[in-house]
Amino acid sequence: MFQSLSDRLSNSLRSITGKATLTEDNIQDTLREVRMALLEADVALPVVKDFVESVKQRALGQEVMKSLSPGQVFLKIVQSELETVMGSANEGLNLAAQPPAIILMAGLQGAGKTTSVAKLAKLLKERDKKKVTVVSADVYRPAAIKQLETLAGEVGVDFFPSDPSQKPVDIANAALSHAKKSFADVLIVDTAGRLAVDTEMMEEIADLHRALNPVETLFVVDAMTGQDAANTAKAFGETLPLTGVILTKVDADTRGGAALSVRSVTGKPIKFLGVGEKTAALDPFHPDRLASRILGMGDMLSLIEEAEQKVDKAKAEKLARKVRKGQRFDLEDFRDQLQQMNNMGGITGMLDKLPGMGNVAQMAQQNLDMKQFARMEAMINSMTPAERRKPELIQGSRKRRITKGSGTQVQDLNRLLKQHKQMQKMMKKMKGGGMQKMMRGMGGMMGGPGGGMPPGMGGSGGLPPFK
Template sequence: MAFEGLAERLQGTLQKIRGKGKVNEADVKEMMREVRFALIEADVNLKVVREFVKKVSELAVGQDVMKSLTPGQQVVKIVKDELTNLMGGEQDPIQFSRKPPTVIMMIGLQGAGKTTTSGKLASLLRKRHNKKPLLVAADVYRPAAIEQLITVGKQLTIPVFSRGTDISPVEIVRQAMEEAEREHHDVVIVDTAGRLHVDEELMQELTDIHELSKPEEVFLVVDAMTGQDAVNVAKNFDETVGVTGVVLTKLDGDTRGGAALSIRAVTGKPIKFIGVGERMDALEAFHPERMASRILGMGDVMSLIERAQDNVDDGKAKELEEKFRSQSFTLDDFLEQLQQVKQMGPLDELLKMMPGANKIKGLENAQVDEGQMGRVEAVIQSMTPTERATPDIINANRRRRIAKGSGTSIQEVNRLLKQFEDMKKMMKQMSGMQQKGNKKMRMPGLDSFFK
């Protein structure tokens, strides 16, 4: 996961100073030495590192901090605020044209993920902004790119405008604009050609498309794993076409995160979206403050809520709440909830969005066993409808049959049934929480999903 090493180093360093009743200049100097090493290891631009360390150091030794009741916490807040500012401060939302269609050019080097990202962006705009997008296959030099975009479009049920490889990209875009007007598409996303390096031919073609389509947004798609090279690429494209925003892909991969922390400060271009997985819904609007919170182990509740809203059906959620209240929750309901949570993304990633999860004993470095969740699904699906509704009837013979049918063991069947019973007990406890006050609750069975 991106920022893994940086997050671990920064959280460890800040933890030392967080609880201090008094903080002196020597403490701040030692902390910033560790922060500097952490940022350099994360491949953050050296100039950016120097400026960041200087700014935080100046603020952290100020009189207001030194004389405050909780100077350690004040220093942590300063680091978070400056990290947020480094990545752009506030979210820079996508700009839509007053007169549709809004044209968005997707540009970048070959292999950065433009084609897939174009599809993800179209899906996000349809879901979050109620838009009617049209994808345009303008990469005529790589036939596979056209086929890939058509496949992505079919997968998402979003139309793709294609004219093959025997026509110029500029003409394809011109015809696509006409198509958008005829079919009332309010967003046109143009997937342009990439090269292995920046060259004059590529830049001239992009300039021609830009002049014809007059895009509202020009998104530079950058592979986060390219590190500081991403910053240089951004400069080259911006000088020719005028980049309005950056989309960082593969931020879920084994990347140090330096590009995300450097690109805004060096180029002045905002990060608009980040790719956080291979799923077609794994594209998020970039919020600097939320990312800073994630890096520092403070969670990201808003992003967690947004994912839940995107993936959980409101009607089913209300129905489930009623079942909780009446204690009529069945294994079918349990299975449905499990499947909805899986749609929100990898569970270890969701766990990191929960504030303080990294401080809960046993969960500091937890990795969710996705295979275990698959086995739970298999066990429930191997039961009869009657068994799912009334698991009390599942005797030894039934347990053997279910284990054999699900390709699991009797022990795993027993474990699931116990988890379910524990959950029902917890629900009963929760129903009486208002009478008993704010009582700390334990989540029975939760640990079985973690390695």
Template sequence: MASNLSDRLSRLVKTMRGQARITETNVADMMREVRMALLEADVALPVVRDFIARVKEKALGQEVVGSLNPGQVLVSIVHKELARTMGEGQQELHFPANPPMVILMAGLQGAGKTTTTAKLTRWLIEKKKKKVLTVSTDVYRPAAMDQLRTVTAQAGGECFPARPDQKPVDIALAALDQCRRQYFDVLIVDTAGRLAIDEALMAEIRDLHAAVRPTETLFVVDAMQGQDAMNTARAFKDVLPLTGIVLTKLDGDSRGGAALSVQQVTQTPIKFAGVSEKIDGLEAFDPDRHAGRVLGMGDIVSLVESVQQNVDVAAAQKLAAKVKSGESFDLNDFLSQLGQMKNMGGLSSLMDKLPAQLASKAGNLDMDKAERDVRRMEAVILSMTPLERTKPDLIKASRKRRIAAGAGVHVQEVNKLLKQFEQMRDMMKKMKGGGMMKMLKRMGGMRGMLPGM
């Protein structure tokens, strides 16, 4: 949905340049494009109608001020209403005064409940500094308990040792008892799923809810389900007092309609979104930021947060001081830069967070190939001796053959890496002292990067 809607709106913004007022005609043109994009994204028709009506009401007759044009003003209105459709602001988890807090995970099989349980464990440990215990009450799927035990360990939490011959309610109560005795802050109960909604599933999860009396009941739904996600959410809402929704696989969703439909249909806030397959690929859902992504504005806030969390600031400062003093940039520094980029989720993750106008400049780039190239470059550098990394000029024909054999690549790959390294080293030399300012002036970037100077 994001690229589709962004492309449609970008075209309209260009055609509306020079107009001084928003009229019924240009509103109608934009709403036609928005309506088509939302319907193609599988957003529920009642949600689309309500959304279009709200945008029309706010847009008609609005004056265009300053340097904006009608297209830009309309995009701003669409952005605000998209955010409002997905909820009012970021919704926090409610932590009780007396722990343990109990979180019940509900949803159909395949929605990603078990993986999300582990991701939420990691999020609670890292963001909220909580001691977390997980437990699986899925006695039907043979590998469910083993899977939860494995992913919980990866997340840094503890998993209650349940057995398939026990009753789900008994398992949950035993885990809750251990939580109290061992002073855990949070218990996450991973429930059984089904391929479709049925009476047995609903009766079981209703009994579990009554037994453990959770603080939070989170409905986990696959964002790629579209209309089905909305229908499933409504069915669970009728049975359970849902307190929040977790949208999984949001990174792989080309349509994205679920994010707009589910909250409106259930009147339940979206609290989390699964944005990657990694164990730390869960983030608190922010409607305003997600609306920006949908409109191709990128998510610079997430990009900054990713830098803060994953970049080694001390290492970056050390490199900056090294470059400033005139010391030579070497292959160890180059390797470090590749590692920093990987820690931030790789090239594709960075591109997803950039505004569409910037990302489109790399639109022809094969991200999978680029990621493979980065891994290959790492392998080549790691096949070098410490001396070779410090003094790359030593690397001649015989050394290149040895390095290529060690990395499992052709000599041409070694030559390619050394050429790229030379280009970066030349750039670093230009940054020495006041060279960075001169380089920015040559690039014509001074005004854009340093406003007011």
């Protein structure tokens, strides 16, 4: 995420963080590079000017001059100003209204509105335990209504059917009536997008807003459009009383211009980041955490929260008990670990949040066959329960049957069995107190008992989602 911006900023700041004293000259040189990095990241020019000026004023002030490590303080100033640009803190949804609380989604065509509706519905259902109804008022794109129906079924929320022959306001009113009767907590309304901002579109969405009077009006925008994202959000903000922004396709955006511009240009907070295609790939936006990631310091808090929410604690505990008793680590345990890791965004998603591992995550993305884990799971699923419990049974004709059933090659299966054997040996070493000793050793390297690692990733509370 924002890899090119992160690399440029890290390189610009590396030269100054080790300096014993800061002068106006070396601050100016560094800020010149920071300015170029931000402009190349497609951050809006007024935002860049204000950011650089704020950093300069603080860097030449007393907080740096009196410090024993001025270079480190300068880095903290840059981090603090990045947070200020993006919004000082996470701003969640305000759903304090008589149910159903209405959320209106607006944005251009192709920004990911419909997918974001499903992602938000899933988040509200699973995290906030809300009963959610979704409806599509997009009567122009033929597949929009069907797409939302499919996604609603996938995430398990109530879908109110609509028809392209109806007027958007009529659809919205009927959906609201249905949501009240079914005692829904939240109604999310998907609206039509256009390829560009136009008068007709704006009038239609303004009519919808007047009819529904939503508590949240969220603008969905593609992060990869950079500075244009902020300008489009501003245009929408002049017609609609927006309450926040959802930035989509952030995982594919190496520049970060939209994330750094939207708040300043629109005055509206970014509330969520779309970080992938899966329906679980919607993260609450935390400016402090993103600033930390941009500067290469990782985002351990988000990793810990993901572990809390997405790691199956019952399975982790069951495996921990098996390991402590020295019981056999079988292929079903191996499959569980693969699934746990996949739930947390895969190996690159996890590496990207670890301090100093952004480049490693990028290299992993380029060099790893990301479909490998899906193939491994398919092979394990093609085995019989007996084969999963006793992998030594898998010989000759069994290998051919498993690879045929999973669409893989015999060498893929041999590699899987070898990896499982290696993990089995490692688990044997953790019998009794071996696991605690290993984790204490890691804790020493990472700062304190358990090393600040997420629950399920250290100590006796379970094993890492994947080793």
